[in-house]
Amino acid sequence: MIISVKNLVKRYGNLVALDHLSFDVEEGEILGLLGPNGSGKTTAINCILSLLKYDKGEIRIFGRPMRPDAYDIKRDIGVIMQNVAVFDELTVYENINYFCGLYIPEKEKRKRLVEEAIDFVGLNDFRRFYPKKLSGGLLRRLNIACGIAHKPKLILLDEPTVAVDPQSRNNILEGIQRLNREGATIVYTSHYMEEVEQICSRIIILDKGKVIANGTKEELKNMISLGEKITVETSAIHPEHLAALRRIPGADSVEYANGLLVVKSGKSKNNLENVLDFLKKQQIGYGRIYSELPTLNDVFLEITGKELRD
Amino acid sequence: MQVFKLCIKVLEKNKTAMLIYIFIFLVISVMISRLSVSKPQTGYADVKTDIAFLSEENTPLVNGLKQELSKSANFVTVADQTEALQDALYFRDVTYIVRIPKGFTERFLKGENVRIEKTTVPDSVYGAYLDMKINRYLTTAALYAKYGGGMPQKKLVSLLKSDLDQTASVTLKPEKVRSAETVESGGTGTTFTMYYFNYLAYVLPAVLIFGIGAIMQVFNNRDLSLRSFCSPITARNYNFQFLLANIVFCIVCWAILLIPCALLDPKHFFSRATSFLLLNSFAFLLSAGGLSYLIGNLVKNRSAISALSNVCSLGPSFIGGVFIPRLMLSDTVLKIASFTPTYWYVKANEQIEALGTFDFSNLASSYGCMAVEAGFAVAFLALGLTAGKKTRVAG
Ligand SMILES: Nc1ncnc2c1ncn2[C@@H]1O[C@H](COP(=O)(O)OP(=O)(O)OP(=O)(O)O)[C@@H](O)[C@H]1O
Ligand SMILES: [Mg+2]
Numbered sequence: 211m212i213i214s215v216k217n218l219v220k221r222y223g224n225l226v227a228l229d230h231l232s233f234d235v236e237e238g239e240i241l242g243l244l245g246p247n248g249s250g251k252t253t254a255i256n257c258i259l260s261l262l263k264y265d266k267g268e269i270r271i272f273g274r275p276m277r278p279d280a281y282d283i284k285r286d287i288g289v290i291m292q293n294v295a296v297f298d299e300l301t302v303y304e305n306i307n308y309f310c311g312l313y314i315p316e317k318e319k320r321k322r323l324v325e326e327a328i329d330f331v332g333l334n335d336f337r338r339f340y341p342k343k344l345s346g347g348l349l350r351r352l353n354i355a356c357g358i359a360h361k362p363k364l365i366l367l368d369e370p371t372v373a374v375d376p377q378s379r380n381n382i383l384e385g386i387q388r389l390n391r392e393g394a395t396i397v398y399t400s401h402y403m404e405e406v407e408q409i410c411s412r413i414i415i416l417d418k419g420k421v422i423a424n425g426t427k428e429e430l431k432n433m434i435s436l437g438e439k440i441t442v443e444t445s446a447i448h449p450e451h452l453a454a455l456r457r458i459p460g461a462d463s464v465e466y467a468n469g470l471l472v473v474k475s476g477k478s479k480n481n482l483e484n485v486l487d488f489l490k491k492q493q494i495g496y497g498r499i500y501s502e503l504p505t506l507n508d509v510f511l512e513i514t515g516k517e518l519r520d
Numbered sequence: 521m522q523v524f525k526l527c528i529k530v531l532e533k534n535k536t537a538m539l540i541y542i543f544i545f546l547v548i549s550v551m552i553s554r555l556s557v558s559k560p561q562t563g564y565a566d567v568k569t570d571i572a573f574l575s576e577e578n579t580p581l582v583n584g585l586k587q588e589l590s591k592s593a594n595f596v597t598v599a600d601q602t603e604a605l606q607d608a609l610y611f612r613d614v615t616y617i618v619r620i621p622k623g624f625t626e627r628f629l630k631g632e633n634v635r636i637e638k639t640t641v642p643d644s645v646y647g648a649y650l651d652m653k654i655n656r657y658l659t660t661a662a663l664y665a666k667y668g669g670g671m672p673q674k675k676l677v678s679l680l681k682s683d684l685d686q687t688a689s690v691t692l693k694p695e696k697v698r699s700a701e702t703v704e705s706g707g708t709g710t711t712f713t714m715y716y717f718n719y720l721a722y723v724l725p726a727v728l729i730f731g732i733g734a735i736m737q738v739f740n741n742r743d744l745s746l747r748s749f750c751s752p753i754t755a756r757n758y759n760f761q762f763l764l765a766n767i768v769f770c771i772v773c774w775a776i777l778l779i780p781c782a783l784l785d786p787k788h789f790f791s792r793a794t795s796f797l798l799l800n801s802f803a804f805l806l807s808a809g810g811l812s813y814l815i816g817n818l819v820k821n822r823s824a825i826s827a828l829s830n831v832c833s834l835g836p837s838f839i840g841g842v843f844i845p846r847l848m849l850s851d852t853v854l855k856i857a858s859f860t861p862t863y864w865y866v867k868a869n870e871q872i873e874a875l876g877t878f879d880f881s882n883l884a885s886s887y888g889c890m891a892v893e894a895g896f897a898v899a900f901l902a903l904g905l906t907a908g909k910k911t912r913v914a915g
Contacts (some may be wrong), residue, residue: 218740230899256746259749259750261746261749261750278749279754279755281752281753281754284750284751284752285748285752289747289750291743291746291747294743295741295743295744295746296744297526297530297744297749298740299529299530299533299738300526300529304529308522308526309747311522311752312522312748312751312752313751313752356747359746388839
């Protein structure tokens with residue numbers, strides 16, 4: 211076990227940010243911590259790293275208790291915080307070199323590692339740039355390079371893709387998968403479910419400082435009753451039509467609002483054909499039609515009764 | 521030494537601004553001091569002031585003093601009664617009253633601690649000048665008494681007289697002598713070095729607040745510190761490197777600022793008096809460093825820091841006697857100024873300047889001033905540490 215968190219409680223005054231949080235991180239996995247804003251992801255990461263004092267609980271990393279002065283543990287951890295933290299006074303190269311130097315005192319070895327990190331995030335053309343001159347996406351890449359240059363065994367990333375363009379985002383996500391293939395265990399927090407679905411081998415969903423679901427994305431989706439969701443753009447639906455649609459076997463919920471008809475079916479039911487047949491028979495005109503399988507948002511919605519993102 | 525190197529890089533990034541401060545300072549201090557070296561003395565010497573000289577004994581030493589003072593003062597006869605004397609002061613018939621108590625000469629020559637009583641009107645420019653004259657006469661006399669091997673009093677006084685005439689002639693005929701060379705080394709008088717050291721009270725805080733402020737900006741950034749706390753560098757090592765960088769910066773600034781003085785006025789710079797000025801400026805350096813640390817911890821943005829570096833260097837310099845002689849400042853202003861290290865720094869400089877000879881009893885009060893400066897340094901550092909802790913915890 212790489213990380214073990216047991217009964218972690220963290221309060222800010224009256225607010226309970228982490229409420230008896232417990233989970234483990236296994237070697238070699240990419241664990242996604244998914245949760246809406248304010249659910250306690252950053253707080254959890256900071257407690258794990260001993261950057262924050264917590265009220266209760268036990269945290270072990272690499273099997274040893276984590277403490278502010280557990281320098282031998284820290285040596286093998288790489289951290290990428292939610293806020294970009296680089297020195298404006300240093301160039302891209304110097305920044306990476308500085309942070310790498312806190313871990314790797316040997317000059318020669320460090321030089322090689324810094325070069326690799328620059329390659330890794332694709333900042334070769336910008337090595338002499340000062341952070342102020344970098345675009346948001348490039349800045350995020352620099353932020354990541356600073357955290358991983360020393361080749362840590364465990365990497366914690368706290369929303370590394372916030373406010374990043376799709377191109378840089380893909381670069382970052384691919385990079386994380388590459389680090390994982392090279393042997394690093396990864397903890398990745400995000401409130402973007404698509405990202406978590408894309409790269410994480412296991413997902414923990416947090417809400418109000420509690421674990422509300424834990425498993426692979428297939429397991430999570432199996433937890434809920436929802437199957438297919440069909441959406442039809444149409445303007446000619448009457449209440450009697452809705453009643454008829456609700457009689458289709460397996461159609462659990464039929465709603466109509468703002469010119470959109472939404473038909474949700476139960477687990478492993480396929481009703482697209484039935485719905486189309488019905489529309490044709492009733493001679494109801496329609497525009498676009500699409501059918502979706504459940505997302506993690508639906509999982510979240512079903513468990514908590516609210517949307518993951520507002 | 522990653523952290524140390526980082527501090528140096530941050531300073532390098534800000535060096536242009538700091539060099540501009542230093543350059544402006546050099547130009548101003550050279551200009552002003554060239555203009556004003558020795559001027560005040562000539563001015564006072566030209567105008568004689570009225571004083572009362574009351575002596576309860578008549579000895580060569582006392583007469584010698586009276587003669588010495590006669591160069592800068594007219595003696596007015598006033599009845600030796602408290603009321604008459606007070607009236608004389610009140611109506612400005614005299615501005616200064618000297619009283620030599622009975623047995624003064626004997627006890628003085630034995631090396632005992634005896635005092636001349638003096639009464640003076642407040643804010644008197646001449647008063648300070650006469651203080652200086654009397655002080656110089658007596659310290660030199662004490663020196664002869666101590667090392668003269670018990671020479672007769674008459675001889676002592678004549679030696680003393682020729683000694684003092686040497687310097688006095690300079691003040692009386694300034695046009696014949698190049699200004700920077702008016703006073704013999706180790707002696708008294710306002711020299712370029714003296715002015716230069718006073719002006720350090722302006723430039724040192726300006727540069728230190730700017731530089732240390734820039735470092736603190738970087739190190740008090742919460743996100744950046746979090747990153748360092750995640751790394752395996754120990755807190756002790758981290759703080760040590762940070763502290764070392766700041767100390768090195770202070771000392772380098774100090775050294776850089778002293779070099780021009782040594783080059784421009786080597787004769788005085790390498791004199792004994794200057795070693796005390798150096799000691800005093802070091803005490804002041806400590807307080808300026810402490811102040812910079814405090815400001816660096818309190819202020820969160822760059823432009824506020826450079827504004828404060830101007831305010832905190834110029835303000836105390838104006839009220840503490842750097843740009844305007846302390847004698848011309850009112851008591852209220854000086855009282856306010858005494859809450860700044862600058863006041864004590866300038867005061868110590870003046871005391872060092874006024875001394876004819878350097879022995880411990882004479883230096884005691886300027887050591888006191890230096891201790892106050894060091895006290896300021898400790899207070900600033902303590903406040904800075906508390907403020908720093910608060911920002912780090914609150915953030
Ligand atoms: N320093 C603090 N003082 C008081 N409350 C805090 C502090 N930091 C966080 N909180 C509160 O704790 C809760 C959890 O915050 P946290 O930053 O861990 O959430 P998060 O999941 O990281 O959210 P986001 O997606 O916005 O980054 C929030 O309600 C937040 O308001
Ligand atoms: Mg967060």
